[in-house]
Amino acid sequence: MFEFASMGIEAASYLIVGSILLLLLTGLPLAFITGLVALIFTLGWFGPMAIPLVTSRIYSFINEYVLIAIPMFVLMASILDRSGIARDLYNTMRVFAGQLRGGVAVQTLVVAIFLAAMSGIIGGEIVLLGLLALPQMLRLGYDQRLSIGTVVAGGSLGTMVPPSIVLIIYGLTANVSISDLFLATVLPAMLLGGFYVSYILIRCYINPAMGPIAPKEESQMGWPQKLKMLKGIALPIAVAVWVLGSIYGGIASITEAACMGVVGVVISTWVRKELTWPMIRDSLRQTLNTCGMIIWIGIGASALVGVYNLMGGNRFVESVILGLDVAPIVVIMIMMGILLVLGLFMDWIGIALLTMPIFVPIVISLGFNPVWFGILFSMNMQVSYISPPFGPAAFYLKSVAPPNITLREIFLSMWPFILLQLCALGLVLTFPQIALWLPGL
Helix, strand or coil: CCHHHHHHHHHHHHHHHHHHHHHHCCCCCHHHHHHHHHHHHHHHHCCHHHHHHHHHHHHHHHCCHHHHHHHHHHHHHHHHHHCCHHHHHHHHHHHCCCCCCCHHHHHHHHHHHHHHHHHCCHHHHHHHHHHHHHHHHHHCCCCHHHHHHHHHHHHHHHHCCCCCHHHHHHHHHHCCCHHHHHHHCHHHHHHHHHHHHHHHHHHHHHCHHHCCCCCHHHHCCCHHHHHHHCHHHHHHHHHHHHHHHHHHCCCCCHHHHHHHHHHHHHHHHHHCCCCCHHHHHHHHHHHHHHHHHHHHHHHHHHHHHHHHHHCCHHHHHHHHHHCCCCCHHHHHHHHHHHHHHHHCCCCHHHHHHHHHHHHHHHHHHCCCCHHHHHHHHHHHHHHHHHCCCCCHHHHHHHCCCCCCCCHHHHHHHHHHHHHHHHHHHHHHHHCCHHHHHHHHC
């Protein structure tokens, strides 16, 4: 029963990683893979008497109060998916694009930020933009790859714009203040959004055919009509202020603000006369499916990390990394490289729950701020979200894109935006105050 213990922690570490990668090739869900590997190594290293220790680790994970915020934000996004709020928001912002070359693409990014600030869910946002913005840009004659990249990159900003689910999971696993993370991500998110806008404007002014000016009947609408259309953004702004203002103002915790957000979205859809029982039923079903996946991945990852730490794996990894004869910032860069590679094959939830309990103590021991590292992690996961071969953003967009747009075309459209993401990641890595300035205030 105890033959695993004789191989040593180094060999066991390689065996755990190899087992996970091998089982991933079978197509099994990550939650089942991590749970199975955790069970095998618990029995093989410690024996059956250690199983209660693993279950206590799982219990501590599912007992976290902040986890309630996740289904609340998912429910917000599900209701938004089925309401006309996002459509009216997009139509209103399109009117204000004016005679700006590439303006419709820029306003798509602005709408993406609004949607992210309202829900923090990425997949639904990309689907919404794929249904609303992509056909509009293609109809106006925008370059197809620029249009696709704008939709995917804008939708992926949800990993960084508060209330980001990525940051909530990171704060939960790293035991870091989620409010501080939300503050810290504001400037990096604005930086990345600025990169996207600059890229679009520069490309469209170098090659005007890539982003034609909007038709006069849309761009030269009178101010009275424009002001009348502002009602399309009144409710989205109110919901975003309702959620984020309560957090930053110290009125509510993350969990309480998430519940307030659900109430705000429900009231908004009721005011718009869109609230129906089928909408609520389908939204609750989607929330249950999404959160069930997150919880099961969390259970499997918590069990595996708990067993690995009991085996002494955390001390082994820490000694290996700290034993490297390199500058501390190089260690952080190595971690970023590991996360980028993992992001090519694994979901960000599994990456966070598997690596952060090991990486964050090392980051702290090196003297770095874990809030800053959390922002680096969220930016890294945004890269993985749109990177081939398994970037989920591409598959979300493909599900609603015109039939002539292939997955290959979507992935090719992402490369300029991936490079911009890596540039922004490098800047925040080099200048930590970009992330730490606001929390420091």
